[in-house]
Amino acid sequence: MKHVKSITVENLTKIFGNFTAVDNISFDVEQGEIFGFLGANGAGKTTAMKMLCGLLMPTSGTARIAGFDIYKESEKIKRNIGYMSQRFSLYEDLSIIENIDFYAGIYGLEKKEIRNRTNEMLEKLNMKSIKNEMLSSLPLGWKQKLAFSTAIIHKPEIVFLDEPTGGVDPITRRGFWELIYEYAYSGMTIFVTTHYMDEAEYCNRISMMTEGRIAALGTPAKLKSDYNAIDMNEVFIKIAEVKRK
Amino acid sequence: MRNLFIILKKEFTQIFRDKVMSRMIIMMPIVQLLLLAHAATFDIKNISLLIVDNDNSTFSSEFIAKFNGNNYFITHWNYGNQKLAESKLMEGSIDLYIEIPNGFEKNLLTSQESGVHVTVNAIDGAKAGLAMFYSNSVVNELINSFSRNKGYININQKFINIEYSHWFNPELNYTTFMVPGILVLLVSMIGLFLSSMNIVREKEIGTLEQLNVTPIKKSELLLGKLLPFWFIALFELGFGLILAKVFFDIPMEGSLWLLFAISAIYLTVILGIGLFISTITSTQQQAMLFTWFFSVIFILLSGLFTAIENMPYWAQVLTEFNPVKYYMQSTRMIMLKGSAYDDISVFIYKLTAFSIVINSLAILLYRKR
Secondary structure, eight states: OOOSEEEEEEEEEEEETTEEEEEEEEEEEETTOEEEEEEOTTSSHHHHHHHHHTSSOOSEEEEEETTEETTTOHHHHHHHEEEEOSSOOSOTTSBHHHHHHHHHHHTTOOHHHHHHHHHHHHHHHTOGGGTTSBGGGSOHHHHHHHHHHHHTTTOOSEEEEESTTTTOOHHHHHHHHHHHHHHHHTTOEEEEEEOOHHHHTTSSEEEEEETTEEEEEEOHHHHHHHTTOSSHHHHHHHHHHHHHO | OHHHHHHHHHHHHHHHHOHHHHHHHHHHHHHIIIIIHHHTOOOOOOEEEEEEESSOSHHHHHHHHHHHTOTTEEEEEEESOHHHHHHHHHHTSOSEEEEEOTTHHHHHHHTSOOOOEEEEOOSSHHHHHHHHHHHHHHHHHHHHHHHHHTTOOOTTOOOOOOOOOOSSSTTOOHHHHHHHHHHHHHHHHHHHHHHHHHHHHHHHHTHHHHHHTSSOOHHHHHHHHHHHHHHHHHHHHHHHHHHIIIIIOOOOOSOHHHHHHHHHHHHHHHHHHHHHHHHHOSSHHHHHHHHHHHHHHHHHTTTSSSOGGGSOHHHHHHHTTOHHHHHHHHHHIIIIIOOOHHHHHHHHHHHHHHHHHHHHHHHHHHHHO
16 A cells, blocks of 8 residues: 655654754654744754654654655665755765665665666766766755755655755756756655745744754645735744744 | 665765865874884993093903993993092983992902992983993903803802893894884774764764754764764874884794784773763864874873883773773784783783774763753
């Protein structure tokens, strides 16, 4: 049976010592959806995402990723997700092709399959002629596109992006989002954290986090009308202010 | 298994692509062996000696001539100027002075009882000890030949001549003694530094997190990250042994296979320590600091520079927990003495035990984080 929900989260909580980083959150993400995870720094976005990827054990609550339980089936989850962190995750001292080969290899792809996918990917990124260049010689925007493409080389069902566009110019960011859209159309679920409010508009649905809780959840249009705001920036500030009172 | 090969391939590509790293791997054994083996000698030559002759007799001239003809000493002498000798010792331009008293020869001829006074600058204790030892032996030799020449059959022999015979290193050649030790240092440093820095580096640049979301097993990852340095350190050992043979003609009395076997076990201890360090640190700087901390303790307590028997009791107890000591002893025993498995099996057991303990500890800590 094909599941329609890519991610289901119920009462997920993470406590570090006496600090509750993620406080009892619940939500669902549909397959093929671009789901934005927004919030100020320290709101708990990254912690929540790390739990969903299997990098952190939750304190309590349950979650299913691509139909698999995060406690018991973390190995299966790893085969079905891609992950790209805010810290750049390719090797600077390897060439483009060596980086791709390495990651494709550890996902267990066959040699021929690796070659096909690599060609297809380099074609799409327009990097075929420079495939033997060292990563260190590429501009940041290119590296990020490459990191994204490498993170999904095994065609996962869901890809987690943790502030993927930090530090790049608006044009490159736009290019990056076009890439994301393309994959979302083909059915890949995109789970993305960001604090660029213009990027929030690109998402199908958004969850706003403050102090470890989900303060609001809905489509950008719904959130704007709910908070009587002209853009996401205003929504964000209004939610933060409500919290402060 | 396939994952392991993929990681190994990546690691070796990165190591050999790193020009500094690959050059160091070749240059380190050459520089350490060729330079240090000569520099780190305990043999003291060119001891600067001043003889103050207050006797000015045939025998005192013979005395001076004897020292003058000795390789270990650069000998100067004067007649009766003890003040000058003192001031020279003070300013450090000489290492020791020997004062021949007035009536030295006469006393020897009549009562056979005489003496010289030796004053040594003992700031460098080891050097002072050796200078004393050398000058003593010259004096003894002199007195013996004097007694014999004069027909005394040592009527009142108060000293017993101790003759030393040095086994396994007959000429007391310090290069022979040092080279195996430097090989041990080389293997240990390469293994420890490279492994402790390597995993931390992935942590620092963020790729470790990326690897943790892939299906790679932690065991494959750790093995893939540590094995390259195991190979490189063993390569260094082989390379160093060739250099030792070619340049110093260091003997290889025992089995080469045994040496490599114990090195292979020893390296699992060293790489375990490296893994332990990279688990408890989060930057390369911290890892570097820790590695130095461990290295200095291990090396100073290994018996390379100071004999373990000369250490205070508590320090000797500490050396029991030092894997470098066991490896150092086995290497010297195999290379110089030709020891076989039975002679060093106790070291092999101890190293194996260390390896199990440190690796379990490191893996446990690694899993937790």
